[in-house]
Amino acid sequence: MAEGLENGDLRVRAEKRVKDRERLKWHAATYLIINVFMWAIWLVTALTSQPHDWQWVWPIWITLGWGVGLAFNFFGYLSGRSSESRHEELVEREMERMRK
Numbered sequence: 001m002a003e004g005l006e007n008g009d010l011r012v013r014a015e016k017r018v019k020d021r022e023r024l025k026w027h028a029a030t031y032l033i034i035n036v037f038m039w040a041i042w043l044v045t046a047l048t049s050q051p052h053d054w055q056w057v058w059p060i061w062i063t064l065g066w067g068v069g070l071a072f073n074f075f076g077y078l079s080g081r082s083s084e085s086r087h088e089e090l091v092e093r094e095m096e097r098m099r100k
Contacts, residue, residue: 017080024077031070035063 038059
């Protein structure tokens with residue numbers, strides 16, 4: 001019976017890990033597509049303006065800002081900790097404090 005629980009728990013953890021990986025892949029793909037689109041818009045407008053406007057590179061803010069979020073998502077995946085598991089851990093700690 002204990003083996004079945006271990007396998008059940010292992011399956012739940014594996015399913016969560018696969019789900020987190022898929023979310024990370026979609027986040028990275030969306031990041032790439034949107035950033036390519038934003039940089040293309042900037043390039044076209046810079047090339048078509050007279051004189052060519054290379055000074056105001058506005059897509060960098062989107063790329064850097066969103067990149068920080070993607071990096072947090074990536075490192076969260078690598079560490080195996082999600083905000084849900086962190087939340088559960090904090091709830092358990094608080095319950096322990098309340099029991100004392």
